[in-house]
Amino acid sequence: MTPPVFDAAAIERVATTDLVLDAVRDALIAHAKGQTTVPPPLHLQFPDADGDCHVKAGLVTGAHDFTVKIATGFYRNPAAGLSCQHGLVCVVSARTGQVRAILDDKGLLTSRRTAAAGALITHAMARPNAATLAVFGTGEQARLQVAWLAGLRPISTVLVHGRHPGRTRALCEEFTAQGHRARPASAEEAAGADMVLTTTPATSPVLQAVHVRPGTHVTGIGTDMPHKNELPPDLFARAALIATDDHEQCLDHGDFGHAVRAGATTATGDLPAGLLLDGPFARPDEAVTVADLTGVGALDAAVASAVLRELAR
Amino acid sequence: MTPPVFDAAAIERVATTDLVLDAVRDALIAHAKGQTTVPPPLHLQFPDADGDCHVKAGLVTGAHDFTVKIATGFYRNPAAGLSCQHGLVCVVSARTGQVRAILDDKGLLTSRRTAAAGALITHAMARPNAATLAVFGTGEQARLQVAWLAGLRPISTVLVHGRHPGRTRALCEEFTAQGHRARPASAEEAAGADMVLTTTPATSPVLQAVHVRPGTHVTGIGTDMPHKNELPPDLFARAALIATDDHEQCLDHGDFGHAVRAGATTATGDLPAGLLLDGPFARPDEAVTVADLTGVGALDAAVASAVLRELAR
Numbered sequence: 001m002t003p004p005v006f007d008a009a010a011i012e013r014v015a016t017t018d019l020v021l022d023a024v025r026d027a028l029i030a031h032a033k034g035q036t037t038v039p040p041p042l043h044l045q046f047p048d049a050d051g052d053c054h055v056k057a058g059l060v061t062g063a064h065d066f067t068v069k070i071a072t073g074f075y076r077n078p079a080a081g082l083s084c085q086h087g088l089v090c091v092v093s094a095r096t097g098q099v100r101a102i103l104d105d106k107g108l109l110t111s112r113r114t115a116a117a118g119a120l121i122t123h124a125m126a127r128p129n130a131a132t133l134a135v136f137g138t139g140e141q142a143r144l145q146v147a148w149l150a151g152l153r154p155i156s157t158v159l160v161h162g163r164h165p166g167r168t169r170a171l172c173e174e175f176t177a178q179g180h181r182a183r184p185a186s187a188e189e190a191a192g193a194d195m196v197l198t199t200t201p202a203t204s205p206v207l208q209a210v211h212v213r214p215g216t217h218v219t220g221i222g223t224d225m226p227h228k229n230e231l232p233p234d235l236f237a238r239a240a241l242i243a244t245d246d247h248e249q250c251l252d253h254g255d256f257g258h259a260v261r262a263g264a265t266t267a268t269g270d271l272p273a274g275l276l277l278d279g280p281f282a283r284p285d286e287a288v289t290v291a292d293l294t295g296v297g298a299l300d301a302a303v304a305s306a307v308l309r310e311l312a313r
Numbered sequence: 314m315t316p317p318v319f320d321a322a323a324i325e326r327v328a329t330t331d332l333v334l335d336a337v338r339d340a341l342i343a344h345a346k347g348q349t350t351v352p353p354p355l356h357l358q359f360p361d362a363d364g365d366c367h368v369k370a371g372l373v374t375g376a377h378d379f380t381v382k383i384a385t386g387f388y389r390n391p392a393a394g395l396s397c398q399h400g401l402v403c404v405v406s407a408r409t410g411q412v413r414a415i416l417d418d419k420g421l422l423t424s425r426r427t428a429a430a431g432a433l434i435t436h437a438m439a440r441p442n443a444a445t446l447a448v449f450g451t452g453e454q455a456r457l458q459v460a461w462l463a464g465l466r467p468i469s470t471v472l473v474h475g476r477h478p479g480r481t482r483a484l485c486e487e488f489t490a491q492g493h494r495a496r497p498a499s500a501e502e503a504a505g506a507d508m509v510l511t512t513t514p515a516t517s518p519v520l521q522a523v524h525v526r527p528g529t530h531v532t533g534i535g536t537d538m539p540h541k542n543e544l545p546p547d548l549f550a551r552a553a554l555i556a557t558d559d560h561e562q563c564l565d566h567g568d569f570g571h572a573v574r575a576g577a578t579t580a581t582g583d584l585p586a587g588l589l590l591d592g593p594f595a596r597p598d599e600a601v602t603v604a605d606l607t608g609v610g611a612l613d614a615a616v617a618s619a620v621l622r623e624l625a626r
Contacts, residue, residue: 002417003401005315042355042370044379051410055368055381057355066357068368070381070403072410086410088316088403090383097364097385097399102415104315 003090003099006311008106014310015112017151020303024116025277027060027302028245032274035061036298038246050075053087058297059094065308066094067301071110089304101308109307113299115144117245117273118221121291122195123152124276125243126217127283130194131156134185136206136230137199138162138171141221145197146175159185159193161206187211198222198230205232212238214286221293223255231255231290233264240287243273249294256292316403316412319624321419327623328418328425330464333616337429338590340373340615341558345587348374349611351559363388366400371610372407378621379407380614384423402617414621422620426612428457430586431534434556434604435508436465437589439530440596443507444469447498449519449543450512451475451484454534458510459488472498472506474519500524511535511543518545525551527599534606536568544568544603546577553600556586562607569605 030036042055051074059066071087078084087110089103103109118141133155135142146158158180162168168184175182190196191211196218198206209232212218220230236242236259244250247270251257260267273291275281283289343349355368364387372379384400391397400423402416416422431454446468448455459471471493475481481497488495503509504524509531511519522545525531533544549555549572557563564570564580573580586604588594596602 002318002320002415005318005415007315037357039355039357042352042368042381044350044352044370044372046372046407046410049408051407053370053379053381053405053410055355055370057357057366057368059357059359066366068355068366068381068383070405070412072405074408074410077409080409082409082411084410086405086412088412090401090403092366092383092385092399094359094364095362095387096390096393096395097359097366097387097397098395099383099399099401099417102315102318104412 003101005102005104007104008108010311011103011105011108011307015109015307017148019306019310020112020116021120023302023306024113024299025120027299028117028120028274029278030060030274031246031296031298032272032278037061038297041297056297056300058299058301060298060302063094063301063305065091065100065301065305067091067304069297069300071107089300091304091308103304103307109300109303111140111144113303114141114221114295115148117293117299118145118197118219119148119152120277121243121273121293122149122197122217122219125241125283125289125291126195127215127285130217132159132193133195133197134159134161134190134193135197135199136161136190137222138164138167139199141199142171143174145199145221150180155180158182159190161185161187161190200230201228202230203227204229206230208232209235209238212288214288217289219291219293220255223292224253224294226253229255229258233259233262236290237264238288239290240284241289242270243276243291244270245273245293246296247272250292254292254294316414318415318417320417321421323624324416324418324421324620328422328620330461332619332623333425333429334433336615336619337426337612338433340612341430341433341587342591343373344559344609344611345585345591350374351610359387369610369613371612371614373611373615376407376614376618378404378413378614378618380404380617382610382613384420402613404617404621416617416620422613422616424453424457426616427454427534427608428461430558430606430612431458431510431532432461432465433590434586434606435462435510435530435532438554438556438596438602438604439508440528440598443530445472445506446508446510447472447474447503447506448510448512449474449503450535451477451480452512454512455484456487458512458534463493468493471495472503474498474500474503513543514541515543516540517542519543521545522548522551525601527601530602532604532606533568536605537566537607539566542568542571546572546575549603550577551601552603553597554602555583556589556604557583558586558606559609560585563605567605567607
């Protein structure tokens with residue numbers, strides 16, 4: 001018998017916001033407590049086709065399943081009418097090694113777990129009365145981060161900073177249609193919001209630390225490879241609290257690593273993001289806080305397991 | 314549309330000896346010439362279930378496809394009536410990143426490419442008139458290596474050395490039924506054959522270098538993790554020619570690495586196995602030669618690509 005393959009439509013039906021938030025919260029906490037296994041990812045580059053492939057595996061200790069996720073990005077695909085992103089998730093029994101199912105999710109679960117992690121950590125680290133939200137970038141994660149965070153706390157205004165004025169305006173219109181007050185903003189104005197989320201593939205910082213106000217929380221989710229960099233080192237120097245979703249990964253290829261290499265903070269200057277989800281913590285009102293999220297394989301495992309549990313009902 | 318899943322029976326029909334030998338020969342040669350991409354494998358351990366998972370990716374430069382292979386070994390499965398080995402091969406387009414197919418081969422292709430690599434290299438490196446073959450181990454690879462090598466050259470006698478007398482006798486009977494002259498042998502006698510193949514999961518050497526005669530060729534295929542070790546370092550010290558299927562892998566977790574760390578040979582003392590398949594080479598009749606094969610992801614890619622080409626006909 002070959003393992004069942006579930007398509008994106010079936011997966012989307014069961015991968016509800018509540019299911020993904022619960023799975024990601026639990027997995028981040030488990031990861032912070034060392035109750036996960038996340039081997040270094042496997043990478044392949046395809047320079048001739050402007051493509052890359054990442055393979056991530058993850059396991060939450062004691063879980064029935066683990067996952068191996070294949071994610072490709074081939075950036076000339078749109079010219080041929082194809083999506084850039086492809087891949088799938090194999091769910092494997094941690095008891096027998098049998099492949100239980102293949103989730104042909106077209107990247108849906110990665111998008112949702114990234115949105116969930118960003119929203120959960122931003123909500124946990126921002127001041128309770130933080131109300132204005134700025135998002136850098138106009139892609140899928142800009143949309144998702146705003147939507148998922150708005151599900152966790154009220155947002156008074158959404159400021160959007162993008163490189164392309166047309167896309168920026170269009171995204172503001174989408175947010176407005178969803179009931180938000182939203183408008184385009186300069187990088188300087190956006191950096192002055194109560195909560196700042198960066199969701200870009202930038203290779204140099206998208207904001208200046210001097211424009212970030214006391215009491216602000218900043219979450220960067222775009223820096224997932226060594227050549228990328230969204231947040232400036234001196235923002236980390238100012239931060240009273242730095243959270244990373246995975247210490248080693250963020251050191252290797254996150255904004256935290258850039259800051260450490262620039263001497264703006266020490267290599268032990270971060271806390272595991274999941275710890276901040278595991279109960280209340282003291283946050284000085286005037287403190288600047290920063291979260292660097294690079295994506296953890298254990299989150300994929302937790303979400304895929306939860307999805308498969310629903311699909312198998 | 315979800316990618317098609319092909320089962321082991323469909324794959325077995327098209328993965329003929331000729332198809333696998335051709336694909337493996339070409340891939341070993343390409344690998345020796347640096348025309349492949351093989352990132353370091355990803356490993357997961359499951360100590361509670363006595364299990365492990367290896368994920369290997371590979372690409373032959375210029376090929377249409379690459380592969381990501383998931384292979385698990387859960388060694389308590391037989392008690393539950395299950396096979397130890399599970400896994401599958403994802404064939405992905407190297408042009409678009411789309412998953413083209415899933416080969417649910419139950420380890421069949423790995424077994425066959427391992428058999429092909431062992432047989433090709435042993436045939437290429439043994440003296441032309443080498444006739445007696447000893448095999449250490451009584452598992453699937455012991456069977457396959459003998460069968461595939463016998464397809465490439467005549468074998469006068471097969472000596473089998475195993476830890477379990479019953480299994481050793483049973484394997485000899487199988488070989489006899491296939492038309493071979495076969496009998497159990499001590500480690501000392503087996504090490505004295507013209508061609509020696511080791512196919513065990515041993516963690517300490519299965520033969521002594523002093524029992525290996527001038528002119529003998531030895532191929533080790535069982536050492537695929539750092540704690541495993543089939544061939545003694547002093548065999549490498551005696552060898553006039555050492556071939557490795559992948560220099561870095563063999564240095565990291567092959568018998569070659571054990572020999573280098575023991576000071577029996579230098580870290581640059583090996584040649585790429587594929588070079589020896591790419592035309593005749595001078596082999597002194599009295600020389601001892603050794604091949605250390607750890608399994609290369611590019612071979613998986615080549616075999617899976619060739620299989621998918623046939624399945625898609």
